[in-house]
Amino acid sequence: MARRSDHSREEIRQMALDAAEKLVAENGRSFLTARRIASGIGYTVGSLYLVFDNLDDLALQVNARTLDRLSLQLDQTASQYQEPRRCIVELGRSYIRFAADNPHLWNMIFEIRTADEMRLPEWYQRRVLESFRGVERQFEKMRPDLPEALIKPAARALWSGVHGICILARTGKLDVAGIESVERASDLLCENFLDGWIGSAR
Amino acid sequence: MARRSDHSREEIRQMALDAAEKLVAENGRSFLTARRIASGIGYTVGSLYLVFDNLDDLALQVNARTLDRLSLQLDQTASQYQEPRRCIVELGRSYIRFAADNPHLWNMIFEIRTADEMRLPEWYQRRVLESFRGVERQFEKMRPDLPEALIKPAARALWSGVHGICILARTGKLDVAGIESVERASDLLCENFLDGWIGSAR
DNA sequence: ACCTGAACACCGTTCAAGT
Protein backbone atom coordinates (compact mmCIF):
# COMPACT_ATOMS: atom_id res chain seq x y z
CA MET A 1 0.00 0.00 0.00
CA ALA A 2 1.01 3.59 0.73
CA ARG A 3 -1.07 6.65 0.13
CA ARG A 4 -4.13 5.69 2.09
CA SER A 5 -5.63 8.84 3.53
CA ASP A 6 -8.12 6.72 5.35
CA HIS A 7 -7.72 9.04 8.32
CA SER A 8 -6.82 12.66 8.88
CA ARG A 9 -3.68 13.60 10.73
CA GLU A 10 -5.74 14.38 13.83
CA GLU A 11 -7.60 11.08 13.60
CA ILE A 12 -4.32 9.19 13.49
CA ARG A 13 -3.10 11.21 16.48
CA GLN A 14 -6.16 10.26 18.52
CA MET A 15 -6.02 6.61 17.47
CA ALA A 16 -2.35 6.44 18.43
CA LEU A 17 -2.98 8.05 21.82
CA ASP A 18 -5.89 5.68 22.49
CA ALA A 19 -3.74 2.67 21.61
CA ALA A 20 -0.81 3.99 23.67
CA GLU A 21 -3.01 4.67 26.69
CA LYS A 22 -4.36 1.15 26.57
CA LEU A 23 -0.87 -0.37 26.27
CA VAL A 24 0.40 1.57 29.30
CA ALA A 25 -2.74 1.08 31.41
CA GLU A 26 -2.63 -2.66 30.93
CA ASN A 27 1.09 -3.35 30.87
CA GLY A 28 3.11 -0.39 32.10
CA ARG A 29 5.36 2.01 30.29
CA SER A 30 7.94 -0.59 29.27
CA PHE A 31 5.27 -2.03 26.98
CA LEU A 32 4.89 1.24 25.10
CA THR A 33 6.87 0.82 21.87
CA ALA A 34 6.49 2.48 18.51
CA ARG A 35 6.00 -0.82 16.72
CA ARG A 36 3.25 -1.93 19.09
CA ILE A 37 1.35 1.35 18.82
CA ALA A 38 1.64 1.33 15.04
CA SER A 39 0.43 -2.24 14.63
CA GLY A 40 -2.40 -1.46 17.06
CA ILE A 41 -3.79 1.21 14.75
CA GLY A 42 -2.99 -0.50 11.46
CA TYR A 43 -0.18 1.81 10.38
CA THR A 44 3.58 1.34 10.28
CA VAL A 45 6.14 2.93 12.60
CA GLY A 46 7.13 5.60 10.14
CA SER A 47 3.67 7.15 10.26
CA LEU A 48 3.93 7.87 13.97
CA TYR A 49 6.79 10.25 13.24
CA LEU A 50 4.59 12.27 10.91
CA VAL A 51 2.29 12.99 13.86
CA PHE A 52 4.60 13.00 16.88
CA ASP A 53 8.12 14.34 17.39
CA ASN A 54 9.19 11.10 19.00
CA LEU A 55 8.02 8.54 21.56
CA ASP A 56 8.68 10.86 24.51
CA ASP A 57 6.41 13.43 22.93
CA LEU A 58 3.72 10.80 22.49
CA ALA A 59 4.09 9.67 26.12
CA LEU A 60 3.81 13.28 27.27
CA GLN A 61 0.52 13.63 25.43
CA VAL A 62 -0.81 10.47 27.04
CA ASN A 63 0.20 11.99 30.38
CA ALA A 64 -1.67 15.18 29.54
CA ARG A 65 -4.86 13.14 29.20
CA THR A 66 -4.23 11.39 32.50
CA LEU A 67 -3.63 14.73 34.22
CA ASP A 68 -6.92 16.03 32.83
CA ARG A 69 -8.76 13.02 34.21
CA LEU A 70 -7.04 13.54 37.57
CA SER A 71 -8.01 17.21 37.71
CA LEU A 72 -11.58 16.24 36.88
CA GLN A 73 -11.74 13.68 39.69
CA LEU A 74 -10.24 16.16 42.17
CA ASP A 75 -12.76 18.81 41.16
CA GLN A 76 -15.59 16.35 41.74
CA THR A 77 -14.17 15.46 45.15
CA ALA A 78 -13.80 19.12 46.09
CA SER A 79 -17.39 19.86 45.15
CA GLN A 80 -18.63 17.40 47.76
CA TYR A 81 -17.18 19.14 50.82
CA GLN A 82 -17.72 22.72 51.84
CA GLU A 83 -15.51 22.78 54.94
CA PRO A 84 -11.98 23.57 53.64
CA ARG A 85 -10.05 21.49 56.17
CA ARG A 86 -12.15 18.41 55.54
CA CYS A 87 -12.05 19.10 51.83
CA ILE A 88 -8.24 19.13 51.74
CA VAL A 89 -8.06 15.83 53.59
CA GLU A 90 -10.51 14.32 51.12
CA LEU A 91 -8.54 15.72 48.17
CA GLY A 92 -5.47 13.92 49.49
CA ARG A 93 -7.39 10.66 49.70
CA SER A 94 -8.85 11.22 46.27
CA TYR A 95 -5.36 11.69 44.85
CA ILE A 96 -4.17 8.48 46.47
CA ARG A 97 -7.19 6.62 45.14
CA PHE A 98 -6.56 7.90 41.62
CA ALA A 99 -3.00 6.61 41.76
CA ALA A 100 -4.20 3.26 43.07
CA ASP A 101 -6.87 3.01 40.36
CA ASN A 102 -4.52 3.98 37.51
CA PRO A 103 -1.16 2.67 38.65
CA HIS A 104 0.65 2.43 35.33
CA LEU A 105 -0.69 5.66 33.84
CA TRP A 106 0.00 7.54 37.07
CA ASN A 107 3.54 6.15 37.22
CA MET A 108 4.24 7.36 33.71
CA ILE A 109 3.39 10.97 34.64
CA PHE A 110 6.23 11.01 37.11
CA GLU A 111 8.77 8.95 35.29
CA ILE A 112 11.73 11.20 35.13
CA ARG A 113 12.86 12.54 31.77
CA THR A 114 16.02 10.75 30.75
CA ALA A 115 17.55 13.40 28.49
CA ASP A 116 20.10 15.47 30.36
CA GLU A 117 18.35 18.09 32.44
CA MET A 118 15.70 18.33 29.78
CA ARG A 119 13.04 20.85 30.68
CA LEU A 120 9.46 19.76 30.37
CA PRO A 121 7.40 21.71 27.84
CA GLU A 122 5.64 24.72 29.28
CA TRP A 123 2.15 23.39 28.46
CA TYR A 124 2.93 20.22 30.40
CA GLN A 125 4.06 22.00 33.54
CA ARG A 126 0.93 24.14 33.42
CA ARG A 127 -1.14 20.96 33.31
CA VAL A 128 0.59 19.60 36.41
CA LEU A 129 0.10 22.85 38.31
CA GLU A 130 -3.56 22.79 37.25
CA SER A 131 -4.02 19.71 39.42
CA PHE A 132 -2.82 21.83 42.38
CA ARG A 133 -5.53 24.46 41.89
CA GLY A 134 -8.23 22.68 43.89
CA VAL A 135 -6.09 22.63 47.01
CA GLU A 136 -5.03 26.22 46.54
CA ARG A 137 -8.68 27.27 46.42
CA GLN A 138 -9.30 25.63 49.80
CA PHE A 139 -6.36 27.48 51.32
CA GLU A 140 -7.78 30.74 50.02
CA LYS A 141 -11.12 29.89 51.55
CA MET A 142 -9.52 29.27 54.94
CA ARG A 143 -7.59 32.54 54.97
CA PRO A 144 -9.06 35.00 52.48
CA ASP A 145 -7.05 37.74 54.17
CA LEU A 146 -3.70 36.32 53.07
CA PRO A 147 -2.04 37.36 49.80
CA GLU A 148 -1.43 34.84 47.02
CA ALA A 149 2.28 34.95 47.83
CA LEU A 150 1.56 33.19 51.13
CA ILE A 151 -1.30 30.96 49.97
CA LYS A 152 0.34 29.29 46.99
CA PRO A 153 3.58 28.17 48.64
CA ALA A 154 1.65 26.63 51.54
CA ALA A 155 -0.79 24.80 49.30
CA ARG A 156 2.00 23.52 47.06
CA ALA A 157 4.19 22.41 49.95
CA LEU A 158 1.34 20.36 51.41
CA TRP A 159 0.23 18.95 48.08
CA SER A 160 3.80 17.97 47.17
CA GLY A 161 3.86 16.23 50.51
CA VAL A 162 0.76 14.20 49.72
CA HIS A 163 2.35 13.35 46.40
CA GLY A 164 5.51 12.19 48.18
CA ILE A 165 3.55 9.83 50.39
CA CYS A 166 1.73 8.51 47.36
CA ILE A 167 4.83 7.88 45.30
CA LEU A 168 6.86 6.26 48.07
CA ALA A 169 3.92 4.03 48.96
CA ARG A 170 3.24 3.03 45.38
CA THR A 171 6.87 2.12 44.70
CA GLY A 172 7.01 -0.02 47.81
CA LYS A 173 9.46 2.21 49.64
CA LEU A 174 7.17 3.17 52.47
CA ASP A 175 6.53 0.37 54.89
CA VAL A 176 2.77 0.39 54.45
CA ALA A 177 0.32 -2.30 53.49
CA GLY A 178 -2.92 -1.47 51.73
CA ILE A 179 -4.40 1.76 50.53
CA GLU A 180 -5.94 2.50 53.95
CA SER A 181 -2.51 3.02 55.54
CA VAL A 182 -1.51 5.31 52.69
CA GLU A 183 -4.68 7.34 53.21
CA ARG A 184 -3.92 7.45 56.94
CA ALA A 185 -0.43 8.81 56.24
CA SER A 186 -1.94 11.48 54.01
CA ASP A 187 -4.53 12.34 56.67
CA LEU A 188 -1.75 12.69 59.24
CA LEU A 189 0.24 15.03 57.04
CA CYS A 190 -2.74 17.19 56.09
CA GLU A 191 -4.23 17.45 59.56
CA ASN A 192 -1.02 18.33 61.34
CA PHE A 193 0.05 20.75 58.63
CA LEU A 194 -3.32 22.50 58.68
CA ASP A 195 -3.39 22.65 62.48
CA GLY A 196 -0.03 24.38 62.34
CA TRP A 197 -0.90 26.63 59.44
CA ILE A 198 -4.22 27.85 60.83
CA GLY A 199 -2.62 28.69 64.14
CA SER A 200 -0.11 31.03 62.52
CA ALA A 201 -0.01 33.99 60.17
CA ARG A 202 2.67 32.31 58.07
CA MET B 1 41.81 -14.32 25.43
CA ALA B 2 39.54 -16.05 27.95
CA ARG B 3 40.53 -17.53 31.25
CA ARG B 4 42.13 -14.50 32.81
CA SER B 5 41.46 -14.61 36.51
CA ASP B 6 43.12 -11.25 36.83
CA HIS B 7 40.47 -10.32 39.37
CA SER B 8 38.31 -12.12 41.89
CA ARG B 9 34.57 -12.17 41.52
CA GLU B 10 34.26 -9.51 44.24
CA GLU B 11 36.90 -7.32 42.59
CA ILE B 12 35.00 -7.43 39.31
CA ARG B 13 31.79 -6.57 41.18
CA GLN B 14 33.38 -3.51 42.75
CA MET B 15 35.01 -2.39 39.50
CA ALA B 16 31.68 -2.71 37.70
CA LEU B 17 29.84 -0.74 40.39
CA ASP B 18 32.50 1.99 40.31
CA ALA B 19 32.25 2.26 36.54
CA ALA B 20 28.45 2.22 36.65
CA GLU B 21 28.31 4.90 39.33
CA LYS B 22 30.54 7.13 37.28
CA LEU B 23 28.48 6.63 34.12
CA VAL B 24 25.24 7.52 35.92
CA ALA B 25 26.70 10.42 37.91
CA GLU B 26 28.07 12.05 34.78
CA ASN B 27 25.42 11.19 32.22
CA GLY B 28 22.26 9.90 33.86
CA ARG B 29 20.69 6.47 33.91
CA SER B 30 20.07 6.29 30.18
CA PHE B 31 23.83 6.12 29.75
CA LEU B 32 24.11 3.00 31.88
CA THR B 33 24.42 0.09 29.45
CA ALA B 34 26.00 -3.31 29.88
CA ARG B 35 28.41 -2.76 27.01
CA ARG B 36 29.64 0.55 28.39
CA ILE B 37 30.20 -0.83 31.87
CA ALA B 38 32.01 -3.85 30.48
CA SER B 39 34.31 -1.86 28.23
CA GLY B 40 34.99 0.51 31.13
CA ILE B 41 36.45 -2.30 33.23
CA GLY B 42 38.14 -4.20 30.41
CA TYR B 43 35.80 -7.18 30.36
CA THR B 44 33.05 -8.21 27.94
CA VAL B 45 29.32 -8.05 28.53
CA GLY B 46 29.01 -11.74 29.29
CA SER B 47 31.15 -11.37 32.38
CA LEU B 48 28.72 -8.95 34.00
CA TYR B 49 26.13 -11.71 34.08
CA LEU B 50 28.44 -13.91 36.10
CA VAL B 51 28.43 -11.29 38.84
CA PHE B 52 24.98 -9.66 38.57
CA ASP B 53 21.56 -11.12 37.87
CA ASN B 54 20.89 -8.43 35.28
CA LEU B 55 21.23 -4.69 34.73
CA ASP B 56 18.38 -3.87 37.13
CA ASP B 57 20.20 -5.78 39.86
CA LEU B 58 23.37 -3.82 39.12
CA ALA B 59 21.48 -0.50 39.21
CA LEU B 60 19.93 -1.48 42.53
CA GLN B 61 23.39 -2.07 43.99
CA VAL B 62 24.56 1.34 42.77
CA ASN B 63 21.48 2.79 44.48
CA ALA B 64 22.39 0.99 47.70
CA ARG B 65 25.71 2.86 47.73
CA THR B 66 23.98 6.17 47.08
CA LEU B 67 21.52 5.51 49.91
CA ASP B 68 24.42 4.78 52.26
CA ARG B 69 26.08 8.06 51.36
CA LEU B 70 22.76 9.84 51.90
CA SER B 71 22.26 8.28 55.33
CA LEU B 72 25.81 9.30 56.24
CA GLN B 73 25.23 12.92 55.25
CA LEU B 74 21.92 13.02 57.14
CA ASP B 75 23.59 11.61 60.27
CA GLN B 76 26.26 14.29 60.06
CA THR B 77 23.60 16.97 59.68
CA ALA B 78 21.63 15.62 62.64
CA SER B 79 24.71 15.63 64.86
CA GLN B 80 25.04 19.40 64.44
CA TYR B 81 21.70 20.36 66.00
CA GLN B 82 20.41 19.40 69.42
CA GLU B 83 17.01 21.07 69.26
CA PRO B 84 14.72 18.50 67.54
CA ARG B 85 12.50 20.98 65.71
CA ARG B 86 15.46 22.83 64.23
CA CYS B 87 17.18 19.55 63.52
CA ILE B 88 14.25 18.23 61.45
CA VAL B 89 14.16 21.42 59.38
CA GLU B 90 17.89 21.09 58.74
CA LEU B 91 17.51 17.42 57.83
CA GLY B 92 14.98 18.42 55.19
CA ARG B 93 17.38 20.97 53.76
CA SER B 94 20.21 18.47 53.88
CA TYR B 95 18.09 15.99 51.91
CA ILE B 96 17.31 18.62 49.28
CA ARG B 97 20.98 19.54 49.02
CA PHE B 98 21.98 15.92 48.57
CA ALA B 99 19.54 15.58 45.68
CA ALA B 100 20.85 18.80 44.13
CA ASP B 101 24.46 17.68 44.52
CA ASN B 102 23.86 14.19 43.08
CA PRO B 103 21.04 14.71 40.62
CA HIS B 104 21.50 11.68 38.39
CA LEU B 105 22.33 9.21 41.14
CA TRP B 106 19.46 10.48 43.28
CA ASN B 107 17.05 10.22 40.35
CA MET B 108 18.02 6.61 39.79
CA ILE B 109 17.02 5.66 43.34
CA PHE B 110 13.45 6.63 42.65
CA GLU B 111 13.08 5.52 39.10
CA ILE B 112 10.13 3.27 39.20
CA ARG B 113 10.65 -0.42 38.54
CA THR B 114 9.32 -1.23 35.14
CA ALA B 115 8.49 -4.92 35.59
CA ASP B 116 4.85 -5.46 36.41
CA GLU B 117 4.24 -4.74 40.07
CA MET B 118 7.69 -6.08 40.83
CA ARG B 119 8.46 -5.86 44.51
CA LEU B 120 11.77 -4.36 45.51
CA PRO B 121 14.12 -6.74 47.33
CA GLU B 122 13.76 -6.69 51.09
CA TRP B 123 17.36 -5.49 51.68
CA TYR B 124 16.71 -2.52 49.41
CA GLN B 125 13.55 -1.39 51.18
CA ARG B 126 15.40 -1.65 54.52
CA ARG B 127 18.07 0.63 53.12
CA VAL B 128 15.50 3.24 52.13
CA LEU B 129 13.82 3.11 55.53
CA GLU B 130 17.26 3.48 57.13
CA SER B 131 17.42 6.98 55.68
CA PHE B 132 14.22 7.77 57.61
CA ARG B 133 15.76 6.82 60.98
CA GLY B 134 17.35 10.20 61.69
CA VAL B 135 14.01 11.98 61.50
CA GLU B 136 12.30 9.32 63.57
CA ARG B 137 14.85 9.83 66.34
CA GLN B 138 14.06 13.55 66.48
CA PHE B 139 10.34 12.80 66.80
CA GLU B 140 11.12 10.46 69.70
CA LYS B 141 13.16 13.18 71.33
CA MET B 142 10.28 15.65 71.08
CA ARG B 143 7.71 13.29 72.55
CA PRO B 144 9.45 10.48 74.47
CA ASP B 145 6.09 9.68 76.07
CA LEU B 146 4.53 8.53 72.79
CA PRO B 147 4.67 4.89 71.67
CA GLU B 148 6.50 3.90 68.50
CA ALA B 149 3.14 3.29 66.85
CA LEU B 150 2.46 7.04 66.92
CA ILE B 151 6.04 8.25 66.36
CA LYS B 152 6.89 6.32 63.22
CA PRO B 153 3.83 7.17 61.12
CA ALA B 154 4.25 10.88 61.90
CA ALA B 155 7.96 10.90 61.05
CA ARG B 156 7.41 8.96 57.85
CA ALA B 157 4.49 11.12 56.74
CA LEU B 158 6.58 14.27 57.14
CA TRP B 159 9.69 12.78 55.57
CA SER B 160 7.72 11.46 52.60
CA GLY B 161 6.41 15.00 52.28
CA VAL B 162 9.90 16.46 52.12
CA HIS B 163 10.73 13.84 49.53
CA GLY B 164 7.67 14.84 47.49
CA ILE B 165 8.76 18.47 47.44
CA CYS B 166 12.23 17.41 46.41
CA ILE B 167 11.12 15.16 43.58
CA LEU B 168 8.56 17.58 42.11
CA ALA B 169 11.07 20.40 42.26
CA ARG B 170 13.86 18.36 40.69
CA THR B 171 11.69 17.16 37.82
CA GLY B 172 10.58 20.70 37.07
CA LYS B 173 6.96 20.14 38.07
CA LEU B 174 6.93 22.55 40.96
CA ASP B 175 7.00 26.14 39.91
CA VAL B 176 10.16 27.00 41.81
CA ALA B 177 13.44 28.48 40.72
CA GLY B 178 16.64 27.72 42.56
CA ILE B 179 17.44 25.49 45.48
CA GLU B 180 16.54 28.24 47.98
CA SER B 181 12.86 28.11 47.05
CA VAL B 182 12.88 24.34 47.38
CA GLU B 183 14.43 24.64 50.83
CA ARG B 184 11.79 27.24 51.70
CA ALA B 185 9.03 24.85 50.66
CA SER B 186 10.57 22.15 52.82
CA ASP B 187 10.86 24.57 55.75
CA LEU B 188 7.20 25.50 55.35
CA LEU B 189 6.08 21.88 55.37
CA CYS B 190 8.23 20.93 58.37
CA GLU B 191 7.43 23.96 60.50
CA ASN B 192 3.68 23.86 60.01
CA PHE B 193 3.55 20.09 60.44
CA LEU B 194 5.58 20.25 63.65
CA ASP B 195 3.51 23.14 65.02
CA GLY B 196 0.44 21.02 64.49
CA TRP B 197 1.97 17.83 65.80
CA ILE B 198 3.40 19.32 68.99
CA GLY B 199 0.09 20.90 69.84
CA SER B 200 -1.73 17.59 69.75
CA ALA B 201 -1.49 14.11 71.27
CA ARG B 202 -1.93 12.52 67.83
C1' DA C 1 36.70 -22.66 35.67
C1' DC C 2 36.66 -18.39 33.60
C1' DC C 3 35.72 -15.53 29.99
C1' DT C 4 34.68 -14.50 25.21
C1' DG C 5 32.10 -12.85 21.43
C1' DA C 6 28.75 -13.94 18.30
C1' DA C 7 23.89 -14.48 18.11
C1' DC C 8 18.99 -13.54 19.25
C1' DA C 9 15.22 -10.78 19.69
C1' DC C 10 14.32 -6.69 20.41
C1' DC C 11 14.55 -1.11 20.56
C1' DG C 12 13.87 4.34 18.48
C1' DT C 13 14.40 6.77 14.46
C1' DT C 14 15.20 7.92 9.53
C1' DC C 15 14.41 8.23 4.74
C1' DA C 16 14.57 6.57 -0.14
C1' DA C 17 11.17 4.54 -2.72
C1' DG C 18 6.59 3.45 -4.10
C1' DT C 19 1.66 4.86 -5.33
Add this chain to the structure above:
DNA sequence: ACCTGAACACCGTTCAAGT
Protein backbone atom coordinates in the same frame (compact mmCIF):
# COMPACT_ATOMS: atom_id res chain seq x y z
C1' DA D 1 1.11 14.02 -0.47
C1' DC D 2 0.93 10.13 2.24
C1' DC D 3 2.72 6.07 3.83
C1' DT D 4 5.79 2.14 3.65
C1' DG D 5 9.33 -0.90 5.11
C1' DA D 6 13.97 -1.68 5.05
C1' DA D 7 18.04 0.00 7.17
C1' DC D 8 20.96 1.94 10.91
C1' DA D 9 22.80 2.01 15.23
C1' DC D 10 21.82 0.65 19.12
C1' DC D 11 19.76 -2.30 23.38
C1' DG D 12 19.69 -6.68 27.34
C1' DT D 13 20.65 -11.30 27.67
C1' DT D 14 22.32 -16.02 26.53
C1' DC D 15 25.42 -19.66 25.67
C1' DA D 16 28.46 -22.63 22.72
C1' DA D 17 33.10 -22.43 22.18
C1' DG D 18 37.78 -21.45 23.34
C1' DT D 19 41.87 -21.61 26.70
